[in-house]
């Protein structure tokens with residue numbers, strides 16, 4: 001091939017998929033511990049099948065030698081015993097399959113849950129370092145890989161080790177001389193096969209790369225099909241796709257050729273090897289050194305050992321891949337969160353919110369403080385509005401208030417207790433959040449409102465929807481409250497999503513309210529509805545709101561003007577407008593459109 005491989009991404013995944021260190025698999029032991037009886041049954045079944053397999057050739061020898069000596073009195077008994085052994089073999093094989101596969105599914109299900117349990121509780125700093133897609137792929141792909149090994153390959157591996165070692169011992173016992181010869185021939189057979197095998201692996205990977213490149217090409221072009229057609233680039237597109245597809249074909253051609261060569265070689269070598277051994281064996285039988293039955297017995301053991309060795313080499317690759325998968329899963333399961341709940345948390349108590357000289361930088365940008373010496377207090381029942389240009393640090397304040405991150409300097413208290421001294425799940429109970437871009441789950445409108453309180457009575461859910469001015473539009477949906485609102489709420493408008501989020505917060509009925517107003521403009525009808533809903537919601541609650549609307553700032557008890565992570569001014573709307581400065585400028589620009597809306 002003149003061109004180099006299209007990308008090395010799959011090389012990397014292949015390397016990544018295999019772990020050099022198979023010992024990492026021991027991390028899986030804790031998952032097997034609760035199922036010890038199953039493990040024991042599996043091992044016993046395994047030992048039983050292996051023993052039966054190892055005994056059968058001896059039985060074959062006896063039958064054959066009985067023919068040879070004409071001593072056929074026990075023939076019927078032998079066959080009866082053989083039937084018994086066969087049934088035992090069938091039973092223990094079935095038992096092993098059932099137990100091992102079931103065990104595999106059970107363990108992998110437990111691992112999936114353990115990984116998800118761990119990850120869902122991680123603080124946001126963790127997700128800055130790992131991509132969500134990566135977590136998903138570990139939970140699905142890596143566990144599937146593991147399932148293949150735990151649910152079958154591992155027991156095959158053990159079985160083949162038993163057969164290989166047992167078979168070798170039996171070969172030696174049958175005829176040490178012939179065993180020696182076979183062991184001499186093995187390297188001669190293996191060397192060329194191994195060499196070609198390596199080439200075959202390289203070629204298959206190359207082939208995989210080209211196939212991946214072809215599907216990458218196709219998907220990129222198909223996703224952008226309108227752009228491709230608008231710029232009349234179909235011909236170029238076709239040519240490019242044809243090019244990679246042809247490359248995939250020619251690497252496949254080479255791979256198939258090598259594979260065919262290996263097949264020829266293997267059959268020739270194995271055939272002559274077997275014939276060689278048989279010939280020596282036959283000579284021995286002729287010279288009376290070996291009985292015919294012993295020869296048959298020996299050949300069966302040799303075949304057993306050979307096939308076990310072949311299976312082991314393949315299974316080993318699989319086990320290495322499983323070790324890689326395990327490594328990646330263990331990484332998730334043992335991930336250390338940078339935030340920890342205190343060992344003996346203080347019970348959350350309501351009261352004022354207080355930021356005391358808070359300084360904070362995001363872990364990904366340690367040199368750029370997002371908050372700098374921020375101090376303020378929100379008394380119970382008060383509404384404090386945060387305003388300022390984009391990037392000023394307003395949302396960061398909201399995030400810190402929920403302890404998604406810890407401040408680097410200063411402290412944040414709720415009811416006089418440092419957030420770090422309470423369990424996060426405890427004080428978050430008392431907080432309701434309406435985010436800027438409300439998250440709508442792929443469920444019904446009803447379930448979306450009840451999200452924060454799934455056991456709320458239906459009347460409470462409806463009342464919340466009424467209060468959030470959401471009832472009317474929900475009733476108008478095709479199935480009312482039971483309407484499936486689509487993934488991420490694709491069937492709802494921006495204002496409708498916000499009102500659902502507000503209803504969710506109202507239903508949560510928490511004393512502390514964190515509001516992040518949407519920056520995007522809504523039509524004036526939604527605007528008024530959302531505004532009213534906000535007012536209802538913040539009544540009587542300790543409210544911290546990132547404000548983008550004139551109506552919100554006008555009703556706030558205190559406005560904090562933020563710029564560059566600092567609070568640069570504070571006061572009521574009237575005071576701040578009179579003062580001039582950043583707020584007056586913001587009010588003129590940011591809230592100007594609100595004024596216009598109001599006038600029209």
Ligand code: ADP
Nearest residue numbers: 362364365370389390391392393394395396397
């Ligand atoms: P605002 O809400 O006032 O628009 P933010 O609080 O979102 O501003 O952001 C404050 C500063 O912190 C900005 O400079 C922003 O780029 C930065 N920032 C926000 N989130 C992150 C994050 N997860 N990692 C790193 N920097 C961030």
